[in-house]
Amino acid sequence: AKQWRGVLREYADRLDVTDATPIVTLGEGGTPLIPADALSSRTGAKVWVKYEGMNPTGSFKDRGMTMAVSKAVEHGAKAVICASTGNTSASAAAYATHAGITSAVLVPEGKIAMGKLAQAIAHNAHLLQVRGNFDDCLDIARELAAGYPVHLVNSVNNDRIEGQKTGAFEVVDVLEDAPDFHIVPVGNAGNYTAYHRGYREELARGATTKLPRMFGFQAAGSAPIVLGHPVKDPDTVASAIRIGNPASWELALKARDDSDGYFGAISDERILEAHRILSSEVGIFVEPASAVSVAGLLERSEAGQIPRGSTVVLTVTGHGLKDPQWALRTADGGEVKPTSVAVDTAEVAQVLGLTAA
Numbered sequence: 445a446k447q448w449r450g451v452l453r454e455y456a457d458r459l460d461v462t463d464a465t466p467i468v469t470l471g472e473g474g475t476p477l478i479p480a481d482a483l484s485s486r487t488g489a490k491v492w493v494k495y496e497g498m499n500p501t502g503s504f505k506d507r508g509m510t511m512a513v514s515k516a517v518e519h520g521a522k523a524v525i526c527a528s529t530g531n532t533s534a535s536a537a538a539y540a541t542h543a544g545i546t547s548a549v550l551v552p553e554g555k556i557a558m559g560k561l562a563q564a565i566a567h568n569a570h571l572l573q574v575r576g577n578f579d580d581c582l583d584i585a586r587e588l589a590a591g592y593p594v595h596l597v598n599s600v601n602n603d604r605i606e607g608q609k610t611g612a613f614e615v616v617d618v619l620e621d622a623p624d625f626h627i628v629p630v631g632n633a634g635n636y637t638a639y640h641r642g643y644r645e646e647l648a649r650g651a652t653t654k655l656p657r658m659f660g661f662q663a664a665g666s667a668p669i670v671l672g673h674p675v676k677d678p679d680t681v682a683s684a685i686r687i688g689n690p691a692s693w694e695l696a697l698k699a700r701d702d703s704d705g706y707f708g709a710i711s712d713e714r715i716l717e718a719h720r721i722l723s724s725e726v727g728i729f730v731e732p733a734s735a736v737s738v739a740g741l742l743e744r745s746e747a748g749q750i751p752r753g754s755t756v757v758l759t760v761t762g763h764g765l766k767d768p769q770w771a772l773r774t775a776d777g778g779e780v781k782p783t784s785v786a787v788d789t790a791e792v793a794q795v796l797g798l799t800a801a
């Protein structure tokens with residue numbers, strides 16, 4: 445029987461993997477590209493959603509982690525380290541333990557979603573909560589990797605970007621060309637950089653006729669690239685992208701300039717509104733950071749910047765089950781209380797507003 449073999453095997457012709465590379469895979473990639481009629485009718489564009497929550501650990505990080513951990517093992521590493529707002533640590537822990545090596549992960553204390561914390565612990569990571577923010581964690585991880593026998597698997601490691609570019613390959617496989625726009629949420633801007641690289645390579649090998657305009661969105665309280673300077677105390681409900689000094693800043697600016705791209709900022713209120721639209725109208729459940737793509741599309745469309753009929757792909761980066769609490773909030777910040785009923789069919793029918801057929 446056939447099954448998807450993970451991105452390193454599926455795209456072996458376009459990645460630096462050789463017979464000497466031990467392929468560490470959990471079957472990542474091959475995620476659905478879903479037409480989103482509710483977003484198409486709101487914008488007049490043809491909108492597709494690349495649902496990266498369907499990866500093995502529930503985020504796009506798995507594409508980069510299969511590459512980074514495979515290469516680490518190829519080079520003899522016995523331990524990997526990363527800083528994380530949660531998803532990278534969950535992914536690093538899973539791939540490291542699958543490979544039979546150790547992982548150490550540094551996360552900002554009290555600032556990562558419960559599901560992600562649980563994943564790293566479940567996958568046997570040596571998890572440390574640092575009394576600082578993500579940027580502090582990354583500084584320490586870099587220093588450790590420079591001075592100790594641990595292999596850094598944050599996206600400053602180019603193997604991560606290489607693995608993540610396969611997201612663009614999959615979009616082209618389905619659409620049989622590049623879209624006009626590709627929209628991603630931005631934290632360290634590694635994924636923005638990776639999609640641009642993937643599309644550049646597809647154009648170079650003649651698989652597409654165009655390069656998509658790369659649009660990236662940060663949360664307004666954590667928008668260093670939009671502001672043009674690092675943010676000291678980044679804050680947003682989108683904890684995955686609470687980052688004040690993006691690691692791939694320079695690469696991302698190059699990708700923006702090369703693709704006639706754009707960076708914008710989205711308020712927390714609009715992030716949560718987009719989260720509700722995606723879950724309640726399209727049927728896709730994501731964590732708040734992922735909804736930034738949807739909010740970015742709606743904002744640019746309202747600004748008249750997305751021509752009608754354009755093809756737009758939104759990457760939604762992480763699964764909603766990692767950080768589900770936001771679904772239980774009403775639009776005005778109240779708490780959703782599920783209705784309680786007795787074991788009584790007539791009462792249930794009445795509460796549901798049904799009348800007998």
Ligand code: F0G
Binds near residue numbers: 503529630636684731
């Ligand atoms: N969306 C989610 C769900 C993320 O977890 C991240 C990054 C991003 C978007 C932004 O991607 O950093 O490449 O611009 N999460 C990292 C982590 C920082 O540690 O899990 P980026």
